[in-house]
Amino acid sequence: MPIELKMPALSPTMEEGTLAKWLVKEGDTVQSGDLLAEIETDKATMEYEAIDDGVISQILVPEGSENVKVGTVIAVIAGEGEDASAAKAAPAPAAAPEKNDVAPAKAGAASGSAPTPAAPASAEATDKAAPAVSGDRIKASPLAKRIAAEKGIDLSTITGTGPGGRIVKDDLEGVSASAPAAAAPAPAATAAPAPAAAPAPATAGPIPDFGIPHEDEKLSGMRKTIARRLTQSMQEAPHIYLTVDIRLDALLKLRGELNASLESRGVKLSVNDMLIKALAVALERVPACNVSFGGDVMRKYSRADISVAVSIPGGLITPIITDAGGKSMSKISTEMSELAAKAKEGKLQPNEYQGGTASISNMGMMGIKQFTAVINPPQAMIMAIGAGEKRPYVVDDALAIATVMSATGSFDHRAIDGADGALLMKTFKELVENPLGLVA
Template sequence: MADIKAIDIPKWGLSMEEGLVNAWLIEEGDSFTKGQLICEIETSKITNELEAPFDGVLRKIVGIPGQTLPVGAVIGVSADASTTDAEIEQFLAARGATAPAQEPAPSPVAEPEAPATPTATPAAKVVVAAKPAPTGSTVVPSVLQGTTQSDVFASPRALRRAEALGIDLAAVVGTGPLGRISVRDIDDAIRDAGGTVATAAPATRSGLPLRSTADDSAVPATPVARRTARSLGVNLHDCRPTGSRGRVCVADVHDAARSAQLLPEAAAQTGTIAVEPEYDTIPFTPMRSAIAGRLQASKQQAPHFRLTADLELDALLALRKEINSTVPAVKLSVNDFIVKACAAALMKVPDVNVQFDAANESVLRFASADVSVAVALPTGLITPIVRGANTKSLADISGEVLSLATKAKTGKLRPEEFQGGTFTVSNLGMFGIKAFDAIINPPQGAILAVGAGEKRAVVVGDSVSVRTVMTVTLSCDHRVIDGALGATFLRELQRFVASPALMLV
């Protein structure tokens, strides 16, 4: 057999079991070199671009975009031009994989024509309904015209369409994973800016609309409109979209049904048609599914208890202001100080710096504080880790948190940068949240929920003074951390925050 090589779903991290093929960055027949980015794969935590493991030519795409496959499954085949398609199919069969079937063209529907006279021959003449021809042309408004830069995050099809139409994708808002721009986003942007997109219009015969028979599964429509169209026998290609973002809504389906005389006569005359409330169905992404599974298991298996404490921030804020004003290259945030203070407190109370090994019913106590920092993404939540935070300076922690957050938001985190950790900090203070409870990130034993710092009246001795106070809530797994132990940790945390110079020595 000729030299044929498989491109497989990689294993990025110990917990990875499957991957979703998001998009191919090359096409069948394209040559590639080792290390070239060839495919985008989404896991339960990150979206990464797969580097080619060798030089070759992509002869066959097996994993189609939108398909979820287990680790090690074949998603593509590389072979030279002398390799026949039969040899590739034989190779796939040996690997237990199959190439994606070609989508069959929709079968034309025969429509009998009425006989011209009562004495006409019984054999009916057949007229084939033609597919509606595109009408109009795409007109791109001047605000979208330009040249797309190479660093724009868009699908290969979107890049080709932008190049063909002369569109600068910097002016287009992406709605895909992590803000990725799709062809639909380009069309929506053209319509929103006052332009037009070429569409297919139904043909007419004898003054009545000719009902389309083409597959309408890809026509943008609301879920309710799609169900209504199915129940009334309306093809979505026959509907004029007037809904948001160019989608077909229920009213559009009813208009098309009236034109085609598909509605019951009484309902058409009185307009008494039951209308379901509009809503969108948003399927779980792999990341959202993983979050749901892990946190549900945490709530069900880990007996949570919570301890709340107030931290006085005035000394910390003064030190932060002094450092930021005297060291131009450093811009510390309050969260950087909290991460450092937690790491210092974990070293003072090491029995909180733990993971619970459920399989062996044992506690793993760590010598170094690996603090996870919760980062919100459009598709969910991820917790990149500041390794050895107890040994790092505030400047080092600040730079690492910024770098990890940027990687998280662009889907570039490596598995070792978000898997593990001994403690988590979740901060919602920037949203004005005063206090909240957080769910423990297993197998860790505790998580700190951080609220906003605010001016409060505080009794000091026999007088009242104004202090900047932050409320924090420690959620603990009672299987490994008891109340007194959690309270001891919070007391140490209060000490480091009230006297931040202790974190510098």
């Protein structure tokens, strides 16, 4: 039977994307793992891989199409041994499922795999599912094969629910090597109602025309996402702001010494690299601030992953330094340089910018003395870094000139009490002013 290629969900928050470029054309033969298209999300351009073998019989969405909803059929593949022209002529699926149909399965994971098809409507339908084994070849998606290899699962014992009986990731849930399942569990005869979608944040209306010369520019997907998420953050998370002034002289001195020793390795630490480390260590010392608010649960993280705001053409993105507290500053510097370059080229993978337990945004290099940043949900805090500048400052009970910066923490007051936020700011200040603790 013809296999539908659907617009994949390349990230958990993706609702639509732009089909930037087709890498195949109608009549091309493709195999599992071949690249089919380039898809632009709100953050990056991703490559879409085939998980089935066959012939591209029909391309339904032309390249360059914008705002293509996740789950939209974008092309059709004629399966092995099928007539491509017959597959092309096949009628499009009905727009709405009948009463006894199961609701469509959720979109595929950010790995780039196609969305998982709906499970059979009944136990009887499950019994009639096509087997996963075709001759000597087990039909399974690349992700399912990798999971099976890691868990030691025998795929020949699994009945797939994907197209043509292909085994997909969901078929392996709950299956272990010691007790393989003979078949996927039969779902209920009717699907449970889908949970109600959360109301979308209010959006601005049309801009009045006051007769001023102007030009309207269509918003990019990235700009729409930034607007939606920041509006959501300010509406839902009660922000509390705490500011400290931090003397930088000791950190700048240490940076110069470290850079002299790292020069032969081609590593040059920035102040921001050292502040990323300082924030991560501070979060480890004040774990009450390394959290996320989840309505009826509080998620407490055992590792500090720092999202770092990077300005790119068209918006802002936050690549992540994972386990920043456990990495050396030279490692943080190397990773940050690589991530920033990929961000500017639009080549970040979802796992490189999704997640994080807290954020840091540095506008000091642009001369901004102090600012407050909007929390990046579902995180509960962000550190805003201002410029280091020469200021009159009391040093050892005497007025002196010192290099000082202002840092402002924004905290989600639902998750973090003011006293805990203040303790984090105090800890961060102490680490920056006594930076040898960052290399210990």
